[in-house]
Amino acid sequence: MKTIKQTYINELNIKKSEFICRLIPSTNEKQAKEIIKQISEEFKDATHNCTAYIVEDGEGYDDNGEPSGTAGRPMLNILKKNNLQNITAIVTRYFGGIKLGAGGLVRAYSKSVQNTLETAEIVEMEKYQTVQLIFSYTIIKNVDNEIRNHNLRIIKKEYVEDVKYIIALLDVKLLESIKSKLQNQIRIISLGEKFLEKQ
Incomplete structure (x- = not known):
């Protein structure tokens, strides 16, 4: 688009x-x-x-x-x-x-x-699924590695009681892979679709 x-x-x-x-x-x-x-x-x-x-x-x-x-x-x-x-x-x-x-x-x-x-300036946009990841500080490195390995986009990072990332992905199936790798140490909340500039 x-x-x-x-x-x-x-x-x-x-x-x-x-x-x-x-x-x-x-x-x-x-x-x-x-x-x-x-x-x-x-x-x-x-x-x-x-x-x-x-x-x-x-x-x-x-x-x-x-x-x-x-x-x-x-x-x-x-x-x-x-x-x-x-x-x-x-x-x-x-x-x-x-x-x-x-x-x-x-x-x-x-x-x-x-x-x-x-x-x-005309920009090309793509439709992404956006999700919030909530996890403890102890697994930040693991989560960052997974995000890097799957080439996912981080929209926002928040460091409060837990760590909260909002990420954008083109394929929702990747979430299952992340979840199984991190053995359910992560909570995932779907935030719906969002158009973002194509990378």
Whole structure:
């Protein structure tokens, strides 16, 4: 899966109208809608805040008062053409007094998103299973060896009463191997799936 590394903003001026595109990483519809709401409120003085998003649990777009099919859908098409996911695009337009016509609007909103993508760092993501390992200080060396041997990713380490690691793995079967090697001296809690940058 490809997505953007961080938020990107780019401005485009066409016939005195200002188009400000924001591309924001987002993982689900709830998050995408919250981002859209926040930006739309922040720039409520704009003529339009048109949007498109593709996330894990769906996709959507909104022309926000522009003629139907001239803004949100073309923006979504650009995201799809670039094979992007987990991304929300918002183009804020300040009308400059010159009408662009339907074709001109489609081109303007498409170009606004495409130009911004050209400034963005695109990253390849993979879906990992994340788990928490809880174990005593006495077996840290053994656990570290197992993690190294299986080439697993450590996301977080915590040294409290027990040692707690959050690790990411592509194959859950590896956990059984770790568990049997450490003869149940380790507690494993599943934390679900998470997209992480490909290594």
